Amino acid sequence: MTINTKRVMKNAWRITRDRNLTCLRIRVPGGYLPVKLLPLIQEIAERFGNGAVHITTRQGFEIPGIAFEHMTEINALLTPLIEELEVKIGVTIDQPDQGYPSAGTRNVVACIGNKVCTNAVFDTTALAKDIEKIIYPNNPHVKIAVTGCPNDCVKVHMHDIGILGQVEPLYDAQRCIGCQACINNCHKVSTGALTLVNYKVKRDASRCIGCGECVLKCPTAAWTRGGKYYRVVIMGRTGKKNPRVAATFLEWAEREVVLKLCANLYVYIDKHIDRSLPKEHVGYIVDRTGYPIFKEEMLKNVDLGSKAQLASILNFAGPMYDNHVSFLNT
Amino acid sequence: MVNNNYLPFKAKILDKYQQTELDWTYRLECQIKPIFGQFMEVSLPGVGECPISISDFGEGYIEMTIRTVGQVTEGIEKLNPEDYLYLRGPYGIGFPIESFYNKHLIIATGGTGLAPVKSIINYFYAHPELLKQCDILTGFKTPSDVLFTSDLDKWSQLFRVEVTVDKLDEFGNLEVIPNSCSRKTGLITSLIPEVQLPSLEDVRVVIVGPPIMMRYTAQEFLCRGLKQENIWVSFERKMSCGLGKCGHCKIDETYVCLEGPVFNFTKAQTLLD
Amino acid sequence: MGYKYTAAAFNQLLENLRKKHRVYAPILLKGKGKFSDADLVGYDEIARVEEVVFNQKSYFSPKETFYPITQTLFYFAGDEFKESVVDEKGIIVFLRACDIQAVERLDKIMLENGLSPDYYYERLRKHLKFIVMDCQESFDSCFCVSMGTNTTKNYSASVRYENGLYLSDVKIDIDGLFALYGEQFEVSPQFVETNKQMVQVPQNLNLESVAINPIWEEYGARCIACGRCTVVCPSCSCYTMQDIFYEDNPKCGERRRVWASCHIDGFTDMAGGHSFRRTNGERMRFKVMHKINDFKQRFGVHMCVGCGRCDNACPEYISLAHCIDRLGKEEVGNCG
Ligand SMILES: Cc1cc2nc3c(=O)[nH]c(=O)nc-3n(C[C@H](O)[C@H](O)[C@H](O)COP(=O)(O)OP(=O)(O)OC[C@H]3O[C@@H](n4cnc5c(N)ncnc54)[C@H](O)[C@@H]3O)c2cc1C
Ligand code: SF4
Ligand code: SF4
Ligand code: SF4
Ligand code: SF4
Ligand code: SF4
Ligand code: FES
Numbered sequence: 048m049t050i051n052t053k054r055v056m057k058n059a060w061r062i063t064r065d066r067n068l069t070c071l072r073i074r075v076p077g078g079y080l081p082v083k084l085l086p087l088i089q090e091i092a093e094r095f096g097n098g099a100v101h102i103t104t105r106q107g108f109e110i111p112g113i114a115f116e117h118m119t120e121i122n123a124l125l126t127p128l129i130e131e132l133e134v135k136i137g138v139t140i141d142q143p144d145q146g147y148p149s150a151g152t153r154n155v156v157a158c159i160g161n162k163v164c165t166n167a168v169f170d171t172t173a174l175a176k177d178i179e180k181i182i183y184p185n186n187p188h189v190k191i192a193v194t195g196c197p198n199d200c201v202k203v204h205m206h207d208i209g210i211l212g213q214v215e216p217l218y219d220a221q222r223c224i225g226c227q228a229c230i231n232n233c234h235k236v237s238t239g240a241l242t243l244v245n246y247k248v249k250r251d252a253s254r255c256i257g258c259g260e261c262v263l264k265c266p267t268a269a270w271t272r273g274g275k276y277y278r279v280v281i282m283g284r285t286g287k288k289n290p291r292v293a294a295t296f297l298e299w300a301e302r303e304v305v306l307k308l309c310a311n312l313y314v315y316i317d318k319h320i321d322r323s324l325p326k327e328h329v330g331y332i333v334d335r336t337g338y339p340i341f342k343e344e345m346l347k348n349v350d351l352g353s354k355a356q357l358a359s360i361l362n363f364a365g366p367m368y369d370n371h372v373s374f375l376n377t
Numbered sequence: 378m379v380n381n382n383y384l385p386f387k388a389k390i391l392d393k394y395q396q397t398e399l400d401w402t403y404r405l406e407c408q409i410k411p412i413f414g415q416f417m418e419v420s421l422p423g424v425g426e427c428p429i430s431i432s433d434f435g436e437g438y439i440e441m442t443i444r445t446v447g448q449v450t451e452g453i454e455k456l457n458p459e460d461y462l463y464l465r466g467p468y469g470i471g472f473p474i475e476s477f478y479n480k481h482l483i484i485a486t487g488g489t490g491l492a493p494v495k496s497i498i499n500y501f502y503a504h505p506e507l508l509k510q511c512d513i514l515t516g517f518k519t520p521s522d523v524l525f526t527s528d529l530d531k532w533s534q535l536f537r538v539e540v541t542v543d544k545l546d547e548f549g550n551l552e553v554i555p556n557s558c559s560r561k562t563g564l565i566t567s568l569i570p571e572v573q574l575p576s577l578e579d580v581r582v583v584i585v586g587p588p589i590m591m592r593y594t595a596q597e598f599l600c601r602g603l604k605q606e607n608i609w610v611s612f613e614r615k616m617s618c619g620l621g622k623c624g625h626c627k628i629d630e631t632y633v634c635l636e637g638p639v640f641n642f643t644k645a646q647t648l649l650d
Numbered sequence: 651m652g653y654k655y656t657a658a659a660f661n662q663l664l665e666n667l668r669k670k671h672r673v674y675a676p677i678l679l680k681g682k683g684k685f686s687d688a689d690l691v692g693y694d695e696i697a698r699v700e701e702v703v704f705n706q707k708s709y710f711s712p713k714e715t716f717y718p719i720t721q722t723l724f725y726f727a728g729d730e731f732k733e734s735v736v737d738e739k740g741i742i743v744f745l746r747a748c749d750i751q752a753v754e755r756l757d758k759i760m761l762e763n764g765l766s767p768d769y770y771y772e773r774l775r776k777h778l779k780f781i782v783m784d785c786q787e788s789f790d791s792c793f794c795v796s797m798g799t800n801t802t803k804n805y806s807a808s809v810r811y812e813n814g815l816y817l818s819d820v821k822i823d824i825d826g827l828f829a830l831y832g833e834q835f836e837v838s839p840q841f842v843e844t845n846k847q848m849v850q851v852p853q854n855l856n857l858e859s860v861a862i863n864p865i866w867e868e869y870g871a872r873c874i875a876c877g878r879c880t881v882v883c884p885s886c887s888c889y890t891m892q893d894i895f896y897e898d899n900p901k902c903g904e905r906r907r908v909w910a911s912c913h914i915d916g917f918t919d920m921a922g923g924h925s926f927r928r929t930n931g932e933r934m935r936f937k938v939m940h941k942i943n944d945f946k947q948r949f950g951v952h953m954c955v956g957c958g959r960c961d962n963a964c965p966e967y968i969s970l971a972h973c974i975d976r977l978g979k980e981e982v983g984n985c986g
Binding site: 167169170212222223226244245259263264266268271275 | 681682684685686687690692710718719720876877878881890892894895897906908909910911914963
Binding site: 426614623630 | 723724726729731733759760763764765766768769770771857858861887888889890891892893894895900903905907910912917918919920921922924925926927932936939940943944945947948
């Protein structure tokens, strides 16, 4: 059997433990799937695979147990799915009947957002799709995730770019009855940005993370929702050497800024990637070039606006497995 | 033009004397003629307002005895004669004083509850002929909480005055209590079985103190065979307006600021918070 | 006298009413819902009749238009007290039959209870004029019919939107403007005669047995004491006074009052840490009893007007209508 593994993998098929079998990866931008596409996934799994799918952490499906020889036929079958999930939202795919054009840049995942969740600051799927449009198809290995609020249910802090919704709470002192529900709640579940002064509420904007808990708890709508903004955290990752939680790059950034950053990331990667390595992961590129160069590239032609706050340093946390880890001898 | 029932008037502090570490009595220049048991809303502008019983009154003045417990009362404590307090009132229903005439009046108080009945005692002290007999049973937490010691001493010249403290303080002595009074330790309820009630029909009881104290004290008197309608209590509730508007003092269909703070026990015992 | 108006004619009417009045109506407050991208129907001044939301019940009640959530009573500077001023404009409010009945309930407390009318309430109340919005169909949570509050005669004018026209029955024309801009037309206001939920209102609750009813424990375990039910209620009247002094000039300050709620912590706190009704179940009982018992004992009508706003607002899905119905059915002994 002869196959070009690089081309197969770029086409979103996998090399698997079983030399004769491959596995198809389907991406669902924003994790929101019209169920009319499920029968197609079912059909592929039943006709060509082993009758099962694996639901991936990246909100896609893997259909295992497919013989390599069916790839072309299945790629053609996938056309309506690619049309619906990618082309229709504006992703440029020249030949949608030939399967996925690339797999390096992963599916953009999103929490359920304000379609359902009471906490959500915005429509996460919509943003995920807009990001997909900008970054896909592309080869660099990049993971982006979008979450509706600082709860971060989708774990954007383990992504190269993580986007968290922030809402600017607006306060109408006339409507406030001083019940302190917002204050107590902010202390309990968030950052303690609120205090009572003269029976009215003061917000310390430097402590507020824009979770909207005050709005949710206020009985009189003294707190309401102002503008939508985003915290952008970067270079979080899993992995062997140094898994780590992403660090804040920007907060109170506007939507346009977020989209521009996603585009600029690819310019940065293209400029700085070490092509002698098989595929250098973006986090390690940033480790290599350092924050100032990264920052400069990312902010090229970006108007940060008046609200956005830019991190002066990247504050990472995570174990270093290439250093010595000491254990208690038992 | 309707009267602005929220605007307080100015009242000069004429005199101020300390009762205990926390309690001060203020004599204020004031022309009102209250009824025993009524209260005033006392303002310290910028800090707040609170209901305070009129503990005594006379020609051109009223007296209030105020325990320092919070923001307003702390602010008041810092004031001195010649300073001003701001008042509105008097509010509420006081004691039906005339129904006590020719009766055996027993006044049982707990803590600062002595303040609102002080004016009644002074009134009968000045007119002892109006009563058959008067007993004063008053309880405090410790000897250092005892209020109105000189009044107690004075009253005991005419009336039987029993003072009890729940427990002794670190000085362990009862000497602060005038020796003209009978000095006891123990809860006020423990005094009641001993009270002489020569003519049960003539007994009228006034009980003022914390809610639990009033409940159990009344219980003891009922055990002694007293009728409910011969017992009066005075309630304390959180109040904001004193006018029957703000709702804070409401219990069932009753507004303590309007129908109280003094209640006949027949009514009081039906009030359910 | 009945009139019909095109939108243009009604807007001219409004424009002229606004010269001497503030005109408030339930409008769609874009993005003001507590969840993101959610709107809220609440009260604000209107300039055009198209702004008025006819097909939904407002989340907040109209009471904030004449009984402000925060109201300055007077200012003080040193020894001087200066009463707050109000503008002498009239207040015209678009509201439902139940809401008008609720204002009558507020009047009972604010004007009749105690020895004298509430000065600050009366100050605005005397400027208040009602435009009743017809209820052609009951909304989901309404139970006005059970409370007997589904109709009213107490209004200056009625209004409903029908086939592109605004129809008004005018009882007391305001400055002759309704007649001026309207075209005579037979109109009688429409009020619902049935609700989707009918509630058995208890007639004679016995406080002692109500107090030991186990339902309060159940409600206590559900209620989070957030106070929303009372804040949205058109007939809740409670408030608390607050004094503040200005940060930049501690000699000057003001006394205000703000709405308060018997469900919220602190309502009965006294110095020394004592408070009454600590459990949320007791507070629920207290509120329910006020709404369907205590008030009536005092004033002869129930306080609750069955607008159902508390049901819509409760984050724990506690339904007052259901609670009243339970008590009513238990009373007649047919709780199945
Ligand atoms: C009819 C009536 C008669 C009365 N007569 C007398 C009398 O004769 N003498 C007398 O001494 N008292 C009397 N009282 C009690 C008196 O009204 C209270 O002690 C007074 O209101 C306390 O006011 P304050 O501002 O000093 O305390 P506050 O500071 O207002 O404290 C009141 C309550 O608020 C709470 N609180 C205080 N500060 C804060 C804060 N910063 N944040 C949150 N909560 C707080 C406290 O826990 C307390 O429960 C009477 C009360 C009534 C109803
Ligand atoms: S991250 Fe926030 S918005 Fe998204 S599901 Fe979790 S709580 Fe809801
Ligand atoms: S929750 Fe709302 S009403 Fe309560 S203190 Fe906060 S802002 Fe004021
Ligand atoms: S208690 Fe509920 S239903 Fe009754 S008037 Fe108030 S908000 Fe409306
Ligand atoms: S239900 Fe509560 S908040 Fe409403 S009026 Fe009654 S006591 Fe006041
Ligand atoms: S709205 Fe519901 S949870 Fe909140 S206080 Fe009222 S009954 Fe309780
Ligand atoms: S103190 Fe306001 S109603 Fe009684």
